[in-house]
Amino acid sequence: MNEPWWIDAVKAFVIVNLLLLTFAYMTLVERKLIGRMQRRYGPNRAGPRGILQPIADLMKLIRKESFYPATAIDVLYITAPALSAATALAAFAVIPFGEGWHIGDYYISGQVANVSIGLILLFALGSVGIYGFIVGGWASDSKYSLLGAMRTCAQLVSYEVSLALSVLGVVIMAGSLSLVEIVREQEANWWFALPQFVGLLVFFIAGIAETNRAPFDLPEAESELVQGYLTEYSGMRFGLFSMAEYINMIVLSALCVTLFFGGWVGPVDALSPLWFVLKLLVVIFIFIWLRTTLPRLRYDQLMAFGWKVLLPVATINALVTAALVVAL
Numbered sequence: 634m635n636e637p638w639w640i641d642a643v644k645a646f647v648i649v650n651l652l653l654l655t656f657a658y659m660t661l662v663e664r665k666l667i668g669r670m671q672r673r674y675g676p677n678r679a680g681p682r683g684i685l686q687p688i689a690d691l692m693k694l695i696r697k698e699s700f701y702p703a704t705a706i707d708v709l710y711i712t713a714p715a716l717s718a719a720t721a722l723a724a725f726a727v728i729p730f731g732e733g734w735h736i737g738d739y740y741i742s743g744q745v746a747n748v749s750i751g752l753i754l755l756f757a758l759g760s761v762g763i764y765g766f767i768v769g770g771w772a773s774d775s776k777y778s779l780l781g782a783m784r785t786c787a788q789l790v791s792y793e794v795s796l797a798l799s800v801l802g803v804v805i806m807a808g809s810l811s812l813v814e815i816v817r818e819q820e821a822n823w824w825f826a827l828p829q830f831v832g833l834l835v836f837f838i839a840g841i842a843e844t845n846r847a848p849f850d851l852p853e854a855e856s857e858l859v860q861g862y863l864t865e866y867s868g869m870r871f872g873l874f875s876m877a878e879y880i881n882m883i884v885l886s887a888l889c890v891t892l893f894f895g896g897w898v899g900p901v902d903a904l905s906p907l908w909f910v911l912k913l914l915v916v917i918f919i920f921i922w923l924r925t926t927l928p929r930l931r932y933d934q935l936m937a938f939g940w941k942v943l944l945p946v947a948t949i950n951a952l953v954t955a956a957l958v959v960a961l
Contacts, residue, residue: 636740645745649722656879657687663921670925691872699868702774709772714866714873717765721880724758727751728887729813731897731905743897743905744813751812752804755888756797759843762877763789766852769874770862781861784932785845785852791939792842792849798947799835802828802954803892812888816896826893831950833893835943837919840885842939845878847924851932886916 661676661683668675676683701710731743748754763786770782803825804810807818819825826833842849852861863874890896890912899908930938 648745652725661686666921667925694869694872697868702865704774706772709768713765713769714870717762717877718873720758720762721877724755724884727755729816729896730909747813750810752810766862773865775865777864778862785862788852791936792839795835795943795947796839796843798951799832800892801951802832805954805958812891819895820898824895835947839943844882846920848927848930849935882920887913889916
């Protein structure tokens with residue numbers, strides 16, 4: 634059994650387009666859910682029941698004038714949004730969405746790239762994508778954008794450490810950095826959400842901060858900070874930054890499902906992608922629910938919570954897990 638390059642190319646094409654479609658319509662679902670939870674209407678004008686609202690938003694962004702400051706650093710200013718969007722899309726390549734299938738003489742794996750250090754690769758891609766936000770704010774040659782970029786940098790550094798430490802317990806228990814092996818270990822035993830409940834909480838909270846979602850959305854809190862690093866962006870360049878943030882949320886939700894909730898594991902093996910998608914939608918719903926109900930944190934509260942609470946808790950959880958694994 635083998636998997637030629639053209640199968641990988643087809644899988645990559647399908648995954649990227651499904652991810653973009655999911656991003657587009659999850660924005661509609663999010664606005665509808667927020668509207669229902671806050672007892673008001675969501676989008677209901679573009680198409681029947683507002684189902685064409687994502688298409689209308691896309692057309693508005695494409696047609697909107699792409700202005701930029703006269704003193705902006707052209708190459709960096711233009712490429713920063715593309716860098717953030719590209720790394721967000723590429724990160725999903727290592728997420729396993731199924732166990733794999735035999736079709737004729739070919740074996741089609743349940744991920745685009747099965748990398749033995751997939752977890753490290755995913756974190757590395759996320760770290761590279763952060764440069765797009767920081768460089769975009771700096772290259773805009775605006776004090777508001779620069780302050781927003783520095784605020785973003787401080788927040789992401791604060792919570793990235795906790796995010797990485799929160800998964801160490803999972804890595805120790807699975808004995809592998811491969812996301813596929815981590816899922817198979819859960820399939821053979823139990824989901825890591827049970828023994829690694831503390832790690833799951835830390836991962837989820839740090840993931841909210843890493844994706845700049847409420848209540849950790851101070852890097853672009855439009856009512857207080859103009860618009861953060863996005864201040865001098867418009868049109869589709871603005872859209873690429875927004876797309877990158879939303880896709881990062883989907884990727885982190887998929888990673889949460891993979892590390893703690895058994896990935897594709899479900900009652901019927903043949904429907905493994907379905908179980909993965911259902912779990913993914915539940916985690917995304919929690920992201921939306923939190924945005925709807927929680928007020929925005931002050932900046933001093935946000936930073937103190939990262940360094941003084943999540944980091945020590947994640948470190949203790951990893952050390953306790955290592956001690957238990959060695960003892961057993």
